[in-house]
Amino acid sequence: MTDELSDLQAACSSCRICAEQGLIAEAKPIFEGRRDANFLLIGQAPGPVEHGLRRPFMGRAGRQLERWMLRAGFRSGDDFRRHTYIAAMMRCFPGRNASGSGDRPPTAAAMRNCSHWLEGELRLVQPKAVLLVGQLAAARFLGPAPLEERVGQAFGSNPVLLPLPHPSGTSRWLNDPANRERLTRALDTLSGLRERWIGG
Numbered sequence: 017m018t019d020e021l022s023d024l025q026a027a028c029s030s031c032r033i034c035a036e037q038g039l040i041a042e043a044k045p046i047f048e049g050r051r052d053a054n055f056l057l058i059g060q061a062p063g064p065v066e067h068g069l070r071r072p073f074m075g076r077a078g079r080q081l082e083r084w085m086l087r088a089g090f091r092s093g094d095d096f097r098r099h100t101y102i103a104a105m106m107r108c109f110p111g112r113n114a115s116g117s118g119d120r121p122p123t124a125a126a127m128r129n130c131s132h133w134l135e136g137e138l139r140l141v142q143p144k145a146v147l148l149v150g151q152l153a154a155a156r157f158l159g160p161a162p163l164e165e166r167v168g169q170a171f172g173s174n175p176v177l178l179p180l181p182h183p184s185g186t187s188r189w190l191n192d193p194a195n196r197e198r199l200t201r202a203l204d205t206l207s208g209l210r211e212r213w214i215g216g
Contacts, residue, residue, distance in 0.1 A: 049101025
């Protein structure tokens with residue numbers, strides 16, 4: 017299976033279909049992880065920092081995500097990445113909004129183009145838990161519903177599905193104290209899973 021995952025990663029890295037279809041200006045598929053990861057994190061799409069560095073969650077959102085993972089008991093950002101396969105609904109940077117005020121959300125066409133990469137990773141890695149970061153990832157696995165009805169709960173068992181808000185600095189979701197409490201419950205659940213599968 018390791019060779020099959022390596023083949024899938026190589027194929028994903030060389031994918032140019034969204035650029036060929038005119039959906040993005042430049043194809044740079046981004047993901048990171050190992051076959052033995054206990055966790056698989058699914059985000060929305062890389063941002064401009066990730067596009068430049070070719071590594072997921074390296075910008076402001078990545079620093080916030082790392083702070084959350086420290087709260088969940090991981091010793092460091094590197095420790096979290098060692099145990100987590102990091103993927104996304106769209107593998108390339110979608111580009112900036114026309115207004116320049118933020119990043120464009122992934123289009124449905126781009127997510128369809130990328131869906132088989134995610135399906136292959138889930139099949140080959142077989143994570144014990146899937147971290148659904150943001151509304152797009154949560155809806156993909158759990159159907160449409162507000163994050164308020166999802167964050168703070170775990171769904172399923174093989175794998176466990178654990179929704180999280182997106183750590184983007186532009187999100188206002190965590191301005192609500194009730195939502196911050198939901199995040200705390202989610203991170204407590206993640207901490208218990210990390211302790212069970214990885215230990216101290």
